[in-house]
Amino acid sequence: MFIGHFAVGFGIKRAAPEVSLGTAIVAACFLDRVWPLLVAADVETAKIDPGNMVLSPLDFVSYPYSHSLLITLVWAGLFAGVYRWRGGSARAALWLGLAVASHWSLDLVVHRADFALAPGLDMRAGLGLWNSVAGTLAAEGSLFPAGLWLYLSTTRARDRIGRWGLWGLVALLLTSYVAALFGPPRPNVDAIVIADILATALAAVWAYWVDRHRDVIPSYPASSPVSGEARLP
Numbered sequence: 253m254f255i256g257h258f259a260v261g262f263g264i265k266r267a268a269p270e271v272s273l274g275t276a277i278v279a280a281c282f283l284d285r286v287w288p289l290l291v292a293a294d295v296e297t298a299k300i301d302p303g304n305m306v307l308s309p310l311d312f313v314s315y316p317y318s319h320s321l322l323i324t325l326v327w328a329g330l331f332a333g334v335y336r337w338r339g340g341s342a343r344a345a346l347w348l349g350l351a352v353a354s355h356w357s358l359d360l361v362v363h364r365a366d367f368a369l370a371p372g373l374d375m376r377a378g379l380g381l382w383n384s385v386a387g388t389l390a391a392e393g394s395l396f397p398a399g400l401w402l403y404l405s406t407t408r409a410r411d412r413i414g415r416w417g418l419w420g421l422v423a424l425l426l427t428s429y430v431a432a433l434f435g436p437p438r439p440n441v442d443a444i445v446i447a448d449i450l451a452t453a454l455a456a457v458w459a460y461w462v463d464r465h466r467d468v469i470p471s472y473p474a475s476s477p478v479s480g481e482a483r484l485p
């Protein structure tokens with residue numbers, strides 16, 4: 253999945269307003285940040301295979317350490333644990349752990365049956381939505397506005413950066429999405445990995461920047477877990 257993961261990042265702000273949008277996006281996209289590093293290190297394997305899926309030319313030959321169910325739960329626990337260890341609230345840490353884990357379930361919907369449940373286990377899962385352009389656009393086209401709405405209804409711009417910087421980030425994500433789906437195919441896996449690392453690093457830094465220029469609307473105060481919990485979606 254592409255912008256569906258960013259939708260989760262935006263939506264986390266409603267559940268845990270104290271969490272920066274940048275951290276929430278890093279959590280929701282965490283498995284895809286681990287994947288290119290492991291591919292670059294030859295721990296995981298992918299190859300270009302035009303027609304592999306209608307909307308993805310990549311054959312994910314092996315990626316059990318970034319995307320298997322078991323290891324996803326480990327990554328989620330580690331992410332939440334580090335956030336908590338660095339002074340974050342238990343509640344926010346829990347939501348960030350869920351954001352990391354959400355990645356697996358969203359990818360499960362779009363990938364073909366190449367998802368291992370655990371390293372070394374030859375049971376594969378995947379529902380293959382990437383073989384349907386209309387289905388993919390309907391799923392991600394529903395998720396992204398919903399996540400963005402949650403963020404917009406939880407924060408308000410403090411200044412121009414908070415207002416226009418947010419829409420610039422949205423434009424960046426949508427442009428990247430359209431380019432990934434319908435743009436010219438990239439020549440090799442290295443090009444995909446490098447573009448992936450750079451684009452998501454830019455999006456995360458941009459999100460941290462924008463979020464510092466937006467305030468949580470008082471009805472969702474970061475310091476009032478009781479009030480926040482009462483409004484959980």
Ligand SMILES: [Zn+2]
Nearest residue numbers: 253283284359
């Ligand atoms: Zn992924």
